[in-house]
Amino acid sequence: MAPRAAGRRHPRVLLRRWGRTLVGLPPYAWLMLFFLVPFLIVLKISFSETQAAVPPFVPLVSWAEDAVLQIRLNFGNYRYLITDELYVDAYLNSLKIAGVSTLFCLLIGYPMAYAIARAPRTLRNPLLMLVVLPFWTSFLIRVYAWMGILKNEGLLNTFLLWSGLIDQPLQMLETDFAVYVGIIYSYLPFMVLPLYATLEKMDLSLLEAAADLGCRPFRAFLRVTLPLSVPGMIAGSMLVFIPAVGEFVIPDLLGGPDTLMIGKVLWSEFFDNRDWPVASAVAVAMLILLVAPIMIFQHYQNKSAEAENR
Amino acid sequence: MALPSAKPIVFSPWNDPDATPLIRIRGVSKSFGDFLAVNNVDLDIYPGEFFSLLGASGCGKTTLLRMLAGFESPTDGRIFIDGVDMTGIPPYERPVNMMFQSYALFPHMTVAQNVAFGLKQDGLSKKKIAEKAKEVLDLVQMSAFSERKPNQLSGGQRQRVALARSLAKEPKVLLLDEPLAALDKKLRGQTQLELVNIQDRVGITFVMVTHDQEEAMTMSARIGVMNAGFIEQVGTPVEIYEYPATTFVADFIGTANMFDGVVALDEQNRTVVDCAELEAQLTVGHSSGVAVGAPVTVMVRPEKMTVQREAPQDGLNSVHGVVSDIAYLGDISIYHVRLNSGRKVQVALTNLRHTSEQRLTWDDEVYLTWHPANSLVLVQ
Structure with a gap:
């Protein structure tokens, strides 16, 4: 083999090659051990059947009589997901809530990112700090804070009653509205940061060129800035959309009993029904559902990386 | 000092007292904070002229060019283009186009779309735009590449597209900011003469900024040598080489x-x-x-x-x-x-x-x- 021959001639080259492999190994080992293996366990359980025991599912591989190794794959859990409307509705509703939230994050995040990217250089980092600042507090505490704001005797209702705009408290907590507010609030930074990165590195002489060619500022924004920030918009949207689909804490704390999201269904299958096989099937189905947007994301990442390398 | 008397040179409107300058720069200064980038410049540039602003980096030549384009406004003084006072007129309403040092081609558009960009702003018909774009791309011999994106072109090809895009609108004045700086030496030599030929054919007034004296002397009808915000001397290449007005010019040129x-x-x-x-x-x-x-x-x-x-x-x-x-x-x-x-x-x-x-x-x-x-x- 050519590399080996080269390595034999130059021990340093061999050492360097091994060194690179060793440096690359830990992240792969980490991903294998803590992401791929658990996923395979979940995949295995999803093909099992529930039973009242510990663990609460039938092992796939077992010894039958006469030393016969038997593997039982149960596809019933997946069939159940399709036949029971609850799951289909939960999936669709999750996609809807995640989609609408992503759209609002984009509408709110774009002007924010734009303003920060065009602010004086010395102001940019402090402004970015402000965007990231909420992360310094626990996510759970911030969601609880929203409960305090949105509940019937909360800050917002008290203010609206005081100002005379309403004479009865609005039911905001335990509605889809609260879920939207929670998701948009929590995921906004994930939209702003990649958008900022794209807008900040944009060559401003392109805008000068547009102006020079007779383009008014707003049109220049539409025809130059906006198309060039598409990679950032896609990156931000994926970073918001993908985790929002599987979001559990926000719908559980802010949403009502009618708020149907797949994360909540998953939770209740695992912990309320103790039906691990169905819960696992739900998890696997969600992953498959999210593969498509992740692939789109990857595609655009590669494309923009390619464009930059030229 | 005995300058050569007006010989029968083909093109020398600056020696003609009746000629009207296309660009009149009057007492223009520009300061950035405490730094005076351009200091009380008076300059006339005539129709059809290829004029170069020559100087070391930081001498104010680019700032002066950007004031002509409208990207910077003078702290003092006035600029007239074709008799119109340009004070307060934004870049998108000026009869000038600029070729940027970085070319500033729109990376998300094809060559043809880049060239058509300025024409579209004028609200011309689709057919007219396509015709015009083809014409300028022919001029710079880039028609074969009209469907390529800028990142699929070589440096020299991008330079041509940038030139075509800035010529497409037939501006009264074309501003060129170090147009050849990104090309290698051999290609630069060829392109210099080509650019002069194109200027000759389209008859548009060119104002070029460069730090390269050889480039300025090869291409320009007249050169304005700048130093520390001042224009030290304005003259033909022969004049500034053979009859420099100041020790700075004598030392800077050759x-x-x-x-x-x-x-x-x-x-x-x-x-x-x-x-x-x-x-x-x-x-x-x-x-x-x-x-x-x-x-x-x-x-x-x-x-x-x-x-x-x-x-x-x-x-x-x-x-x-x-x-x-x-x-x-x-x-x-x-x-x-x-x-x-x-x-x-x-x-x-x-x-x-x-x-x-x-x-x-x-x-x-x-x-x-x-x-x-x-x-x-x-x-x-």
């Missing part, structure tokens, strides 16, 4: 041997300068126009000197020294001659022969002489 001295005699066609450094009197073939005793500088270009081993007969403008360094450049050689006073002088000789018989070598004693008409008095 190489100059300069000797400080005081005027000993000033006549109509002759100035004699006492040069203490050379312990000699230098004779210059024109009047300096200043009083006897005034400090002046005598400038002689290296290629205008002759070298000989024997002492010259008449002794006019002759200095004696020893060859201390030789730079062989192929076509010419530069000899650094150390004079008796320790001062070094550069002499350029054309290498006419293959053989090294006649060639000077290190430590040769030589006499340098030059004709009075080939030197110049610069008043400080």
